[in-house]
Amino acid sequence: MKQLLLIPFLVCSLLSISLAQTFEKQRRQFIVNNIGVNALLGGVGALINKKPNEKPLKVFLKGAGQGALGSGFQVLANHNIYNLAQKQKLGHYLLSNFSNSIGSSIVQNAASNRNFWERWHMHYGLLRLDYDLVSRTFQARVSPSTLFMSYFAFQQAGLNIRSSLLTGMLIFESAGPLNHFGTSVGGFAGANVIVINKDLAPNEYWPLFAHEAMHVLQVERYVWANAYLNKTDTKLSNKSKLYSNLKKYIYFDLNGITAWALYNTQWPHPWICRYIEREAELFSSRKALPACF
Ligand SMILES: [Zn+2]
Numbered sequence: 001m002k003q004l005l006l007i008p009f010l011v012c013s014l015l016s017i018s019l020a021q022t023f024e025k026q027r028r029q030f031i032v033n034n035i036g037v038n039a040l041l042g043g044v045g046a047l048i049n050k051k052p053n054e055k056p057l058k059v060f061l062k063g064a065g066q067g068a069l070g071s072g073f074q075v076l077a078n079h080n081i082y083n084l085a086q087k088q089k090l091g092h093y094l095l096s097n098f099s100n101s102i103g104s105s106i107v108q109n110a111a112s113n114r115n116f117w118e119r120w121h122m123h124y125g126l127l128r129l130d131y132d133l134v135s136r137t138f139q140a141r142v143s144p145s146t147l148f149m150s151y152f153a154f155q156q157a158g159l160n161i162r163s164s165l166l167t168g169m170l171i172f173e174s175a176g177p178l179n180h181f182g183t184s185v186g187g188f189a190g191a192n193v194i195v196i197n198k199d200l201a202p203n204e205y206w207p208l209f210a211h212e213a214m215h216v217l218q219v220e221r222y223v224w225a226n227a228y229l230n231k232t233d234t235k236l237s238n239k240s241k242l243y244s245n246l247k248k249y250i251y252f253d254l255n256g257i258t259a260w261a262l263y264n265t266q267w268p269h270p271w272i273c274r275y276i277e278r279e280a281e282l283f284s285s286r287k288a289l290p291a292c293f
Contacts, residue, residue, distance in 0.1 A: 042067020045111025066110030073103030145256025
């Protein structure tokens with residue numbers, strides 16, 4: 001099995017991320033890791049969604065190649081997020097989000113065993129927007145994970161309507177520190193939502209804003225999880241009229257819950273040693289991170 005050969009590579013890559021000392025080395029490891037993981041996820045997803053008459057190796061390699069291609073656009077999105085922190089202009093988020101959406105659409109197509117260009121999606125506020133180039137159909141559906149996060153954010157912060165309309169990301173602001181599961185923090189993020197203390201000084205606010213925006217991009221990258229359940233989705237749609245009607249208006253996204261579940265496996269580690277936090281902090285600050293053993 002070709003895909004098994006990627007596992008030692010990924011383990012070495014993850015270890016290197018924790019041990020590399022300079023910013024350039026750490027960045028390189030994240031890039032290599034991102035491309036490797038997405039190639040594997042694209043290839044395995046393509047196999048899951050393989051048609052009976054297709055050859056497994058050919059399907060895997062096509063999915064892996066497309067997964068790596070999509071990852072390239074995600075890497076560009078990471079690279080640009082630093083400009084958001086430095087130049088303090090929301091437009092830099094738009095550039096990163098656009099590149100990330102192209103990359104994530106390609107990865108989802110790869111893991112669905114489709115051609116990389118067939119379906120495109122991006123998030124805007126509570127909605128996930130899809131355009132299918134084959135059937136020429138457009139869909140705008142509510143994302144439950146963003147709806148849930150908005151409810152959670154609304155408990156202690158107010159929506160900044162202007163910034164949210166400009167960026168397509170729901171930005172909630174509080175006057176003072178936020179409570180995140182019993183810890184006082186300056187901000188947090190999940191699904192297509194960030195929550196931030198607007199009273200922070202600009203030199204603290206914007207680096208934190210960029211860090212939290214990176215989390216929004218990261219959550220979107222778990223989009224492959226949806227593709228892994230394509231066959232279950234089709235079966236459910238054929239069996240249940242209610243489900244097939246609901247999914248015209250709701251995109252039952254698994255990104256948020258998958259990201260959350262994987263993040264929780266790292267909860268015992270110090271904040272800066274959690275994979276998602278390291279990636280967000282490295283690209284938003286462009287500073288070397290402390291080594292984690
Ligand atoms: Zn964080």
